[in-house]
Amino acid sequence: MTSLQDDTPPVTAAPVDTAALDKARRGRNIALALGLVVFILLVYGVTLVRMGGHIASRPL
Amino acid sequence: MDPGAPFAYVAPYMSKPVAIEGRAASQPALWSDYLQLLKPRVMSLVVFTAATGLVCADQSINPLLGAVAVFCIAIGAGASGALNMWFDADIDGRMRRTRARPVPAGKVRGAEAATLGIVLSLFSVMLLGMTTNWLAAGLLAFTIYFYVVVYTMWLKRWTPQNIVIGGLAGALPPAIGWAAAAGETPLNAWLMVLIIFMWTPPHAWALALYTSEDYAKVGVPMMPVAKGAASTRKQILIYSLLFTPICQIPAFTGLGGPVYLAVSALGGAVFLLLAWRVFRSRAGDAPDERIEGEDRLYAVRAGSKDARNLFAFSILYLTLLFAALLAEHLARIAPLELL
Numbered sequence: 001m002t003s004l005q006d007d008t009p010p011v012t013a014a015p016v017d018t019a020a021l022d023k024a025r026r027g028r029n030i031a032l033a034l035g036l037v038v039f040i041l042l043v044y045g046v047t048l049v050r051m052g053g054h055i056a057s058r059p060l
Numbered sequence: 061m062d063p064g065a066p067f068a069y070v071a072p073y074m075s076k077p078v079a080i081e082g083r084a085a086s087q088p089a090l091w092s093d094y095l096q097l098l099k100p101r102v103m104s105l106v107v108f109t110a111a112t113g114l115v116c117a118d119q120s121i122n123p124l125l126g127a128v129a130v131f132c133i134a135i136g137a138g139a140s141g142a143l144n145m146w147f148d149a150d151i152d153g154r155m156r157r158t159r160a161r162p163v164p165a166g167k168v169r170g171a172e173a174a175t176l177g178i179v180l181s182l183f184s185v186m187l188l189g190m191t192t193n194w195l196a197a198g199l200l201a202f203t204i205y206f207y208v209v210v211y212t213m214w215l216k217r218w219t220p221q222n223i224v225i226g227g228l229a230g231a232l233p234p235a236i237g238w239a240a241a242a243g244e245t246p247l248n249a250w251l252m253v254l255i256i257f258m259w260t261p262p263h264a265w266a267l268a269l270y271t272s273e274d275y276a277k278v279g280v281p282m283m284p285v286a287k288g289a290a291s292t293r294k295q296i297l298i299y300s301l302l303f304t305p306i307c308q309i310p311a312f313t314g315l316g317g318p319v320y321l322a323v324s325a326l327g328g329a330v331f332l333l334l335a336w337r338v339f340r341s342r343a344g345d346a347p348d349e350r351i352e353g354e355d356r357l358y359a360v361r362a363g364s365k366d367a368r369n370l371f372a373f374s375i376l377y378l379t380l381l382f383a384a385l386l387a388e389h390l391a392r393i394a395p396l397e398l399l
Contacts, residue, residue, distance in 0.1 A: 017088075020088055021088045023088075024088035024089060024090050025088070027090055027091045028089065028090070028091045028094070030091070031091035031094070032091075039183075042128055042131075042187070043187075045124050045128075046124065046125065046128055046187075046190070046191050049122050049124055049125055050125075050190075050191070
């Protein structure tokens with residue numbers, strides 16, 4: 001009967017440091033938010049430069 | 061099995077799909093790990109050479125558009141780095157120089173690195189196209205494709221000429237910068253590309269001479285691994301003999317001025333001297349069994365020092381060449397046009 005028994009020890013999950021996970025996630029989210037803000041500002045600035053003159057010269 | 065060790069390091073023959081999906085959950089990924097995927101040091105060199113190309117075009121470009129163009133080229137280079145780290149995670153984890161990278165270290169999943177690389181590739185190419193022109197965007201897309209598909213996925217593990225051909229990807233940023241400013245790429249733009257292209261083999265092989273054990277371990281056929289150290293030292297000298305005269309050409313084509321000529325000539329002489337020393341050294345050789353005791357170790361170390369010197373000076377020389385071009389064009393020093 002021993003051959004049918006599972007002798008391998010139960011798999012135990014590694015201890016999770018919740019505080020560290022939260023801190024890391026918060027850091028990633030802030031970096032992502034900053035990245036998005038930079039992207040918006042870039043597109044806004046590029047649009048002004050590329051189209052600004054043309055918009056000003058359009059007839060009302 | 062050491063639970064703290066990188067997954068690919070403890071399972072060197074793990075298949076790629078398993079290797080890139082595996083992850084050690086012990087360390088949460090920080091934002092800096094994602095930044096690391098973009099190879100910031102490579103990005104800084106790309107920013108520098110692309111900005112030089114942009115300035116050397118001598119076209120009036122809005123400063124914001126110029127800055128965004130360089131930013132896009134840098135992000136494109138970073139995206140290539142992330143895709144490279146995704147694909148090479150299986151070998152990176154087994155080399156000393158690269159095993160701390162975020163994917164083999166288990167901090168970031170391979171799929172995440174690949175996704176970041178694809179998204180940033182699309183972002184950088186589209187934004188560069190809309191900001192400047194589609195010639196620059198097309199060149200950036202080609203650069204990313206060449207680095208990821210042609211170099212990383214194909215050449216790197218297949219031929220000792222990997223960095224010779226693959227070096228084109230690292231050489232293109234000045235042409236992209238030039239195209240972003242001028243909408244065209246004249247011969248002088250391609251001359252800057254040629255300088256970096258010819259610089260890459262002696263630079264990379266000097267490094268490979270004293271890190272070849274790592275490459276051999278993972279089966280990457282770098283020149284010292286595939287053809288031996290003596291052949292590599294000879295090829296370093298041959299490429300240096302071709303590279304240093306090429307560096308003088310900008311003084312004859314209306315690209316470089318007197319400062320550039322002085323820097324390229326003096327630096328070129330030092331470069332050749334260091335390449336000659338590497339050629340005469342035993343860098344990359346296995347210790348000679350006939351030499352006894354400490355003398356045997358010293359003979360190998362001395363050769364490695366010559367290779368290190370050439371590697372370090374090659375970075376300085378390329379930086380000085382491009383800094384001279386950048387300074388001359390910013391200061392509006394007239395080029396020589398000796399021809």
